Amino acid sequence: MEVESGSWSGMWDDLPDAARSIVKELIIHGPASRTALARTLRLSTGSLTRLTKPMVDAGILVEGDVVHDPVNGRPTRPLDVAAGEHRFFGVKLTADHVHAVVTDLRAQIVAARDEPISDHAPEAVCRQARRLLDELSGGEKPPVGAGVTLGGDARAAVQLGGEPLVDSGFLGWRQVPLKRLLEQALGVPCVVKNDVAALAHQHHWFGAARGLRDFALVSIGAGIGYALVVHDHLVAATEADLGMFAHLVLNGGGPMCPEGHRGCAAAYLSSESIVTAAGQGLRRPVTYEEVMRLAARGDKVCLGVVGEAADALGRLIAHIATFSMVKRVIVVGEGVELARVAKDDLGRALSADRRGVTNSVEVIIEADDFREWARGGAVVAIQGFVTGSD
Numbered sequence: 001m002e003v004e005s006g007s008w009s010g011m012w013d014d015l016p017d018a019a020r021s022i023v024k025e026l027i028i029h030g031p032a033s034r035t036a037l038a039r040t041l042r043l044s045t046g047s048l049t050r051l052t053k054p055m056v057d058a059g060i061l062v063e064g065d066v067v068h069d070p071v072n073g074r075p076t077r078p079l080d081v082a083a084g085e086h087r088f089f090g091v092k093l094t095a096d097h098v099h100a101v102v103t104d105l106r107a108q109i110v111a112a113r114d115e116p117i118s119d120h121a122p123e124a125v126c127r128q129a130r131r132l133l134d135e136l137s138g139g140e141k142p143p144v145g146a147g148v149t150l151g152g153d154a155r156a157a158v159q160l161g162g163e164p165l166v167d168s169g170f171l172g173w174r175q176v177p178l179k180r181l182l183e184q185a186l187g188v189p190c191v192v193k194n195d196v197a198a199l200a201h202q203h204h205w206f207g208a209a210r211g212l213r214d215f216a217l218v219s220i221g222a223g224i225g226y227a228l229v230v231h232d233h234l235v236a237a238t239e240a241d242l243g244m245f246a247h248l249v250l251n252g253g254g255p256m257c258p259e260g261h262r263g264c265a266a267a268y269l270s271s272e273s274i275v276t277a278a279g280q281g282l283r284r285p286v287t288y289e290e291v292m293r294l295a296a297r298g299d300k301v302c303l304g305v306v307g308e309a310a311d312a313l314g315r316l317i318a319h320i321a322t323f324s325m326v327k328r329v330i331v332v333g334e335g336v337e338l339a340r341v342a343k344d345d346l347g348r349a350l351s352a353d354r355r356g357v358t359n360s361v362e363v364i365i366e367a368d369d370f371r372e373w374a375r376g377g378a379v380v381a382i383q384g385f386v387t388g389s390d
């Protein structure tokens with residue numbers, strides 16, 4: 001069964017770039033008057049009216065109630081996108097779970113579900129995604145695009161005959177034509193992206209970095225991830241680049257990582273490093289959650305381990321800010337709790353490595369939620385749709 005791709009998507013394909021910029025501006029920053037839009041996008045009001053009229057007629061844009069224009073005081077009807085009319089499907093794949101969301105054009109989640117992966121074969125995972133999509137959309141408003149995110153180099157390590165192929169160690173996949181399989185299963189255009197990159201896109205348009213041209217995002221958990229946005233563009237990174245980041249040595253005398261580095265970021269910050277260090281002190285195996293709980297209660301061993309990890313995170317963020325000159329760093333991932341439990345250690349290390357200047361970098365610690373990662377998938381689908389690229 002083919003999914004209908006929405007009545008206005010045909011018209012969408014022919015939209016000029018200037019019209020797409022108007023939609024993008026409205027999606028990210030909300031309703032605006034024609035004069036305000038013209039000023040922001042450096043268009044004449046005449047051009048703006050000419051570009052928006054067919055989109056209003058087609059139902060892509062809607063006009064709000066009459067208000068007084070903040071620019072010239074005249075009565076005006078602000079424009080907005082018909083966000084609720086359009087649906088996007090976002091998926092995050094982990095080693096054992098599919099996390100799926102359906103969102104509107106502003107990435108607001110309208111339905112969500114998580115379930116274990118029943119069969120790890122790529123075709124089976126795509127079928128499972130299709131079933132989740134059908135259940136979540138309940139036969140109403142089929143999506144116009146989908147985005148699937150996973151850890152590792154989801155940009156496709158190898159290209160044979162122009163077809164992107166995905167390797168995923170944790171799913172046991174080698175050279176899988178995931179985009180094609182997904183498009184066959186879902187019947188809509190699909191974007192496949194690295195999960196950390198997708199989350200950075202989400203924050204850029206809809207989250208803690210909305211309106212910023214430059215920021216960085218660090219994810220901590222099983223591994224250490226990184227994304228850098230400069231002048232509104234995500235800096236392209238390979239698996240090797242991200243490996244360099246995760247194993248940046250912060251303290252030459254620190255604990256050892258599985259690759260044999262002393263005091264690298266992963267040696268301090270990965271969940272495995274933290275439970276290993278805490279388990280050694282406590283003389284028994286512990287979970288990550290238990291280490292955080294014990295640290296929050298003042299247990300000396302756990303407080304020591306978490307404090308050292310937060311100190312390493314502060315130094316890592318100082319390095320990021322110093323080299324890239326971003327002023328905001330967002331911390332995400334299943335390991336973010338350490339940044340909250342040992343916030344003071346993080347702040348001290350950060351300002352110590354920033355020549356004692358406090359607040360030279362704003363650190364935003366996000367709550368960890370797998371739906372946010374799935375939402376990242378929906379956001380890259382929205383961006384592909386709005387900008388006409390993938």
Ligand SMILES: [Zn+2]
Pocket residue numbers: 246247248257258259260261264265266267
């Ligand atoms: Zn290392």
